[in-house]
Amino acid sequence: MKVRIDADLCTACGLCTDDVPDVFTMGDDVAEAISGDVPADLEGAVKDAADSCPSEAIIVE
Ligand code: SF4
Incomplete structure (x- = not known):
């Protein structure tokens, strides 16, 4: 699983970086995500972060 952030949507609120600092x-100006595969034990947390992002800027692929 990979994750990326849409820099045009991210408002740098800090929610994802606080919740999953190993990935975000x-x-x-905006949050950044690791470029490689998300570690398996963090996939759930990353999906939760994507659901919680107020700007819907986190894209899980
Ligand atoms: S939660 Fe969303 S808007 Fe907030 S810093 Fe992360 S990607 Fe940006």
Whole structure:
């Protein structure tokens, strides 16, 4: 499973970076996601973060 962030939608609210810091980090203007595969034990947390993102900017693929 991979995840990415739509930089045009992210408002840098910090929710995902607080909840799953091993996958999401805050860049200069928007959050960033790891580029490789999401570790299996974090897939559930990443899906929850995607559901919780107020801007629907987290895209799970
Ligand atoms: S939760 Fe959504 S809007 Fe907030 S920092 Fe993460 S990707 Fe951006």
